[in-house]
Amino acid sequence: MKSPRAKSRTADLFAAAGIAAPVPAAVPLCARPLCARPLPAPPVAPGIARAPRLKPLWYAVVFPELAQIEHSLDELQKLCTHAQGFTPFVSIEMPDALLLEIKGSIRLFGSLEILKAAIDACWQRLGLKSCSATTPSTLAALWLARAGESMHGDDAGKLPGLLAKVPIACTAWDAERLQTLRALGLTRVGEMLRLPRGGLARRLGPEVVRDLDIAVGRQPGPRRPFMARERFRERCDFETEIEHVAYLEKALEPLIERCAQFLRHRQAGIQTLQLKLKHRELPATRVRLGLASITSERRRLSDVLTQKLMRLELKAPVRGMELISGSLRALSASSLDVFAGLTGGSSRDSAPQLVERLRARLGEEAVYGVCLIEEHRPEAAWGKVQALPLCAPSQKPTAAIEPQLPRPVWLLAQPLSIPAPQLLQGPERIESGWWDGKGVARDYYIARQAQGARLWVFQERHTGLWYLHGVFA
Amino acid sequence: MVKTWMPREVPSLADILADTRVWKLKDASAAPARPVWSTGRSSLDARLPGGGWPTASLIEVLLDESGLGEVQLFLPALVACQQRTGTEDCPWIVWIAPPHEPYAPALAQQGIELGRLLVVRPSSATEALWAAEQALSSGVCAAVLLWLKGTDNRWLRRLKLAAEAGGALGVLFRPGRHRFESSPASLRLLMTQGEPEAHLDLIKVQGGRPGPVDLGP
Numbered sequence: 203m204k205s206p207r208a209k210s211r212t213a214d215l216f217a218a219a220g221i222a223a224p225v226p227a228a229v230p231l232c233a234r235p236l237c238a239r240p241l242p243a244p245p246v247a248p249g250i251a252r253a254p255r256l257k258p259l260w261y262a263v264v265f266p267e268l269a270q271i272e273h274s275l276d277e278l279q280k281l282c283t284h285a286q287g288f289t290p291f292v293s294i295e296m297p298d299a300l301l302l303e304i305k306g307s308i309r310l311f312g313s314l315e316i317l318k319a320a321i322d323a324c325w326q327r328l329g330l331k332s333c334s335a336t337t338p339s340t341l342a343a344l345w346l347a348r349a350g351e352s353m354h355g356d357d358a359g360k361l362p363g364l365l366a367k368v369p370i371a372c373t374a375w376d377a378e379r380l381q382t383l384r385a386l387g388l389t390r391v392g393e394m395l396r397l398p399r400g401g402l403a404r405r406l407g408p409e410v411v412r413d414l415d416i417a418v419g420r421q422p423g424p425r426r427p428f429m430a431r432e433r434f435r436e437r438c439d440f441e442t443e444i445e446h447v448a449y450l451e452k453a454l455e456p457l458i459e460r461c462a463q464f465l466r467h468r469q470a471g472i473q474t475l476q477l478k479l480k481h482r483e484l485p486a487t488r489v490r491l492g493l494a495s496i497t498s499e500r501r502r503l504s505d506v507l508t509q510k511l512m513r514l515e516l517k518a519p520v521r522g523m524e525l526i527s528g529s530l531r532a533l534s535a536s537s538l539d540v541f542a543g544l545t546g547g548s549s550r551d552s553a554p555q556l557v558e559r560l561r562a563r564l565g566e567e568a569v570y571g572v573c574l575i576e577e578h579r580p581e582a583a584w585g586k587v588q589a590l591p592l593c594a595p596s597q598k599p600t601a602a603i604e605p606q607l608p609r610p611v612w613l614l615a616q617p618l619s620i621p622a623p624q625l626l627q628g629p630e631r632i633e634s635g636w637w638d639g640k641g642v643a644r645d646y647y648i649a650r651q652a653q654g655a656r657l658w659v660f661q662e663r664h665t666g667l668w669y670l671h672g673v674f675a
Numbered sequence: 676m677v678k679t680w681m682p683r684e685v686p687s688l689a690d691i692l693a694d695t696r697v698w699k700l701k702d703a704s705a706a707p708a709r710p711v712w713s714t715g716r717s718s719l720d721a722r723l724p725g726g727g728w729p730t731a732s733l734i735e736v737l738l739d740e741s742g743l744g745e746v747q748l749f750l751p752a753l754v755a756c757q758q759r760t761g762t763e764d765c766p767w768i769v770w771i772a773p774p775h776e777p778y779a780p781a782l783a784q785q786g787i788e789l790g791r792l793l794v795v796r797p798s799s800a801t802e803a804l805w806a807a808e809q810a811l812s813s814g815v816c817a818a819v820l821l822w823l824k825g826t827d828n829r830w831l832r833r834l835k836l837a838a839e840a841g842g843a844l845g846v847l848f849r850p851g852r853h854r855f856e857s858s859p860a861s862l863r864l865l866m867t868q869g870e871p872e873a874h875l876d877l878i879k880v881q882g883g884r885p886g887p888v889d890l891g892p
Binding site: 552553555556557559560563564565567568569570571572573574580583584585586608609610611612613614615650651653654655656657672673674675 | 740741742743744745746747750767773774775776777778779780781782783784789790792793794795796797798802805806809810813815816868869870871872873
């Protein structure tokens with residue numbers, strides 16, 4: 203949440219929330235700041251006019267009841283959707299609080315008082331006990347709300363004074379730190395603000411000093427806005443139980459059509475899909491699908507689903523089904539092609555589609571690609587690729603290790619012991635791999651079998667035995 | 676029972692040729708030329724109609740043992756078909772049920788774009804034929820190589836139709852015992868062991884003449 207990287211993402215986060223990046227107001231903590239560092243200028247690309255800065259205003263609301271609930275995240279996510287009626291920027295503060303950026307909404311509602319009353323009324327309607335506070339700083343609002351101080355204002359100058367009385371238990375620091383603080387005789391945030399920063403940072407870690415800086419408004423406290431996860435989910439119950447897969451396919455068609463429409467309206471695609479078949483007594487059968495690339499095409503979805511269904515053996519008659527999509531992903535430019543469906547014709551399909559269809563029937567592992575590995579040992583110089591470069595052609599292999607002799611098309615999984623063959627070409631000495639326990643010391647030759655086949659053989663240098671390793675087909 | 680028809684007088688050659696029931700070999704080879712891929716062997720190219728492997732058709736290679744250079748006959752064609760269309764929509768090559776692992780360094784050495792090579796390992800012959808039909812008719816594959824122990828005529832016909840629909844080159848490797856069965860493949864080759872090069876025999880050539888081919892350099 204507060205990693206060093208968070209700072210660099212600040213501008214992005216605020217941009218995502220549609221508000222200008224906040225200017226950290228340089229408010230002196232005490233009369234003589236012990237090490238007042240100059241704040242870095244916010245990153246602005248050259249040539250872009252600086253937008254009028256809007257200092258954010260944070261409304262924090264704490265639900266004391268949620269602190270006891272085990273799965274408070276689910277509850278908070280539900281509350282987020284309510285809060286998004288007031289502002290687009292809502293952040294979840296585990297375990298029991300929400301932070302709302304409300305500066306942009308004040309004008310819409312008239313004044314801060316009306317807005318605050320409207321949000322508080324929302325929690326009341328939901329039957330939740332809540333405590334709220336509004337300040338220009340994220341952490342100050344949270345701490346004040348936890349302390350039960352109902353303070354609503356946008357004067358950053360008052361923050362140190364207000365925070366003075368807040369007990370340290372209201373900060374979200376871990377128990378160990380709080381114990382250290384109590385051992386030092388500190389119980390209020392105000393007492394900490396009077397202490398030298400260097401000592402605090404040494405005893406409690408730099409995070410504490412940073413949190414204090416954020417609380418008094420010296421530093422921005424970036425937050426990540428909550429985004430509701432959207433996915434397609436629709437069920438369909440049958441009047442009579444279905445026993446044959448062929449009828450299921452028919453019943454699935456409208457669901458797939460609606461799913462494709464849902465995706466088209468959002469200009470999004472999916473990569474995973476789940477079909478749940480409900481039975482009367484047995485637990486539901488789940489059919490999971492993985493697609494080779496992000497798609498929103500109805501034809502591809504139904505194609506893969508049909509292939510999966512064809513191989514499915516129904517345990518019991520089906521009385522209803524539910525189609526659940528994975529999380530929505532942005533479509534790539536090529537899949538947004540308007541004319542793709544028109545020019546392609548019905549018999550042609552794309553490479554990902556072919557791979558999907560093959561994998562749906564034969565299994566994931568049965569369809570793979572091969573790649574080069576920069577390695578001298580022949581058996582280790584290649585690898586299987588499951589994630590194929592399905593959309594873009596791969597880069598040319600970096601042939602750093604150019605073999606001297608031609609390599610055979612077929613490589614035997616295990617070298618076969620053979621009598622000394624009739625040699626045609628060679629040797630090529632390969633001696634490598636002493637470091638990983640699979641060291642080889644071999645002389646490779648191209649040999650001829652008595653019947654005419656060309657073989658790739660090697661002689662083990664230590665034992666002098668001959669092995670067959672490949673066939674020139 | 677075959678009915679024999681004895682002419683009262685021997686017709687002239689011109690009369691026979693004018694008969695619509697007579698299929699003229701010369702006309703067939705003069706039919707609109709399909710693109711062909713060179714085999715890399717001039718002696719073999721010369722024997723094939725159009726001067727190379729025909730695209731959008733099924734080729735059957737009959738051989739009993741791997742290692743006779745049978746894949747080598749098709750590698751130049753595979754490289755050529757990947758290079759001709761450019762990098763933007765480089766077509767795919769699918770190898771279905773190969774007898775051993777295709778060795779990536781060897782294929783890269785020959786110039787095959789490995790990012791566009793798909794290896795399929797089906798669990799049964801029926802699955803392999805199904806996969807081949809899908810790949811051939813998909814239109815994204817330039818060539819599909821299929822290794823089988825044996826298959827019936829009906830499936831071969833389906834593969835041929837799929838290859839024609841998808842414009843792909845289908846190559847089927849089968850054991851030599853199938854040489855006496857009829858096959859819809861447009862080209863049938865028999866490879867047998869020989870010294871120093873394997874013997875190649877054209878059993879069936881649509882639009883060409885069957886016969887042994889000397890696989891010279």
